Amino acid sequence: MHTDKTVIVLRSFMKCIPRDGQHNLSQEILACSNDELRELASNLITGVLIPLKAAGPTPAVTPSPCFGAEGNVEEIASELEPITRNEQRWLKASCLERDNYRCVLSGIYDQNAVSKGQIVLPAGSDMDTGFTQAVHILPFAIGNFGESERRNIAAVWDALYRCFPSLRSRLNFESSRINDTCNALTMLDAFHQAFGSFTLALESTSTENTYKIVRYPGCPSWYGRLLPENKRITLQSYSAHKLPSPILLETHAAVAKVLHLTGMGEHIDRVFREREDLRCLAADGSTDVGRLMLVY
Numbered sequence: 001m002h003t004d005k006t007v008i009v010l011r012s013f014m015k016c017i018p019r020d021g022q023h024n025l026s027q028e029i030l031a032c033s034n035d036e037l038r039e040l041a042s043n044l045i046t047g048v049l050i051p052l053k054a055a056g057p058t059p060a061v062t063p064s065p066c067f068g069a070e071g072n073v074e075e076i077a078s079e080l081e082p083i084t085r086n087e088q089r090w091l092k093a094s095c096l097e098r099d100n101y102r103c104v105l106s107g108i109y110d111q112n113a114v115s116k117g118q119i120v121l122p123a124g125s126d127m128d129t130g131f132t133q134a135v136h137i138l139p140f141a142i143g144n145f146g147e148s149e150r151r152n153i154a155a156v157w158d159a160l161y162r163c164f165p166s167l168r169s170r171l172n173f174e175s176s177r178i179n180d181t182c183n184a185l186t187m188l189d190a191f192h193q194a195f196g197s198f199t200l201a202l203e204s205t206s207t208e209n210t211y212k213i214v215r216y217p218g219c220p221s222w223y224g225r226l227l228p229e230n231k232r233i234t235l236q237s238y239s240a241h242k243l244p245s246p247i248l249l250e251t252h253a254a255v256a257k258v259l260h261l262t263g264m265g266e267h268i269d270r271v272f273r274e275r276e277d278l279r280c281l282a283a284d285g286s287t288d289v290g291r292l293m294l295v296y
Contacts, residue, residue: 005262009041012261013163016254021163028066028162036065045264047159051142052255053198053268058141061155069158076161077154081176083143091179092134092186098241099186103132104233105213106188106226134184135192137248143178164251171247182245185235188226194219198265201256202233202249209243210234214253216260 010029014022032040042062051058063069101113111129113119121127138160145153157175160167167173177183187195194200199219202211213231215223237243259265 004038005264006038006041008262009044009258009264010037012258013044016257016261017163018166018250018254020165020169024162024165028064031067032065039063039065043159044163047156048163048255049259049264050268051156052139052252053259053265054141054272058149058152058156061152061159063155064159064162073151073154073158076157077151079174080145080150080154080157081174082145083140083176083178085140085144087179088134091181091184094181094239094241095134095184095186096132097239098181098237098243100238102186103130103188103191104185104235105191106130107228108132108188108226110186130188130190132186132188133192135187135195136178137183137185137244137252138173138178139196140178143175145175160251164247164254166247167251171245173245173248181241182243183248185244190220190223190226194223195252197269198252198256198259201253203253204246204250205232207234209236209246211249214256216256216265218265 010025014025014029017025028040029037039062043064045062046059047061047064051061096110096113096118101110101119102108103110108128108130109119109121110132112131114121114129121129142153142156153175171182173183191200194215197218199216200223201214201216203214204210205212211233213227213233235243259268
């Protein structure tokens with residue numbers, strides 16, 4: 001039996017997003033009719049959950065039913081600046097230098113940095129090395145778009161700003177800053193997929209720049225053997241490059257929790273896998289993915 005997930009999606013967002021986002025969302029919920037609540041939940045799924053988790057071409061975002069939403073999206077669209085992959089090499093090098101050429105989760109040194117002599121291990125050391133990547137906190141895909149995608153990507157940023165106002169009001173974070181070091185961490189290749197799929201997240205603690213490592217179902221169990229026993233890490237910079245932003249990490253952790261509480265993480269993966277196999281998603285992004293997601 002299929003169940004409409006409108007209520008659980010809205011409740012989970014209200015539970016997980018920061019207080020200023022809760023204020024915004026509560027006002028939107030109060031202003032909606034029953035039918036509009038379903039549209040609002042679909043907007044959050046297609047504007048936040050899918051773009052961040054899928055990290056690829058973004059299906060059409062369900063328009064928000066709220067007053068003024070159209071104007072907000074148009075304003076954001078006029079300001080968006082797309083990025084390219086040209087800065088990727090710089091970003092990885094900058095994050096490696098900042099993170100002391102190690103994976104921030106495991107402390108394992110980057111093999112390429114060791115081979116190039118950028119970091120010298122003690123003579124006779126049996127310290128582990130591995131291949132790392134600069135892993136985006138908010139995905140590269142929401143900053144990399146063509147002109148035909150501009151308005152849809154603007155709808156994604158509008159949904160993010162409504163749920164996580166500090167992205168704009170405190171961090172001034174926008175598409176052009178996706179490749180900023182504040183939006184990336186050095187991680188082993190093995191951790192990249194889990195972090196990108198939101199089965200692994202970093203939750204803030206009462207200590208500045210110290211985070212709790214949280215793993216959700218779907219995160220491979222053996223990863224635990226590479227992590228600190230207390231599942232805590234403290235980020236510090238070994239260069240002038242900015243540390244990962246607590247606001248961005250808070251956003252990532254909140255989305256991970258919503259995906260887990262709603263079961264939407266597995267559902268998104270399943271729907272996209274099945275639709276890809278059956279070629280049922282329209283190439284122009286016009287498929288009403290929000291409605292597909294709300295009933296399962």
